[in-house]
Amino acid sequence: MSKLSRAVVGVAALLAVPVVRSQSASSSGLPEGPLQAKAATACTECHEARIIVQQRLNKAAWTKEVDKMIKWGALVEPQDHDPLIDYLSTNFGVDKPEYVADRTTTASPKKTKK
């Protein structure tokens, strides 16, 4: 494994923990469900959950997305494939309310809320 790959995996490992911890406390993080942890590790290694939770797609479209991401390196075991698609299309389907986005600031970050 190259230094770069190790760094990327290292970051992913660091990021995965706060994502999982914050899910149940947040209405807009990855929601609870049997595939919550799998989605957090398979998807957020490369991108954060925000890019998932803003989508409003039917099951066919989620299937295409998941299959594309597996081709691009997302680690999804065969037994998790269909449940992951179910999890995404249930939580981020076309009937869900509009996603509300954050804004940026140039100010210093706020302290962590525990």
Next chain:
Amino acid sequence: MITRRDFLKVASSATLGASAARPMLTWAAGDSALPVPGKEGLIVRSYRFLDLETPVEYFNTWITPTQHFFVRNHMHEPATLDPSDWKLSVGGEVDKPYTLSLAQLSKLETHSVVNTLECAGNGRAFQNPKVPGVQWQKGAVGTGRFTGPRLRDLLERAGVKATGKHVMFHGLDDVPGRVPPFIRSIPIEKAMDSDTLVAIQMNGMALPKHHGFPARALTPGWVGAASCKWLTEIKVLDQEFEGNFMSPGYRWPNQPGKPGEAAKPEDTHPLTALNVKSLIASPGDGSTVRSGLVHVQGTAWAGEGDVVRVEVSTDDGGTWQPAKLGNEKAHYAWRLWDFKWQATSGDYAIAVRATDSLGRKQPTVPVWNPSGYLNNAVDQVKIHVKA
């Protein structure tokens, strides 16, 4: 070819972790302000990797200030970029391939182009049915003054062979997993246009990192994806580059399809120039204004065309009246426009539409395509006028 490792000094995982972990401190969407140095008040479509949208109320100046300029990244920005190590290679179907340092590139004659840069996916969120991708609403667009050597000068120095038909750009995006690298090409005719640049400045300053430091392609009038950031390699090819971001990415159906319908890859072509389009910057959607004189204001652009007319409707598209175009103009840049409206109390749907020098007009609803590109439907805001 220069490899990423020649160029990047990989930061330690501890350093990367400290900066990358920051978004998790303020996780809940909609009620947080996420720190992004140099970017104030932008809408966060994605934080890791970074995709930022400009709220339309910022579109009240001809040149969009860099701190309000949208950011579209397909992948992570290069972790560390050392300008003293950076190199730009020019090769492929040329007689004399060569490599330039940033110091060498910066000594070449420069040219400036004021260009409206728009992400091909701007307006994707309004497609019906919904399509996957960054859910851009209105603000993945901005106008900047880009400065740098002409791409043509760089290519002529290398001597393009008769076999050279397309020019490929390769950026230093930090590619995760097995994601295909962000590499695209443009036809040689556009590459040799006197306004196509290797930009090293934006709005009079060195390119900021989010916009491609130290150099980016600037393919004016075309979708943003044609203006590759963190440019490190220019390669002349005998055919269009074959890769994910040329196909199936960034393509348009040859024949219009029904909403929701897929397009066969062989029945599509690459996206090139932007459409004619206009936006209402103010009053804001859902806002309340006082009766009397109301300035309806916004921008209109047309890719490689020129905006010739902007019309405003205050009665939900029933009747249209001409808006006044701003004085500031450049071939590839948007025009500001202003419409003075004597408003009486009530609820209104205000709409805008533009026409360009190529005779193009805006559709009333987004033209369907499976990736939600080039949505140039007539913009509309609903407002309340109080007595």
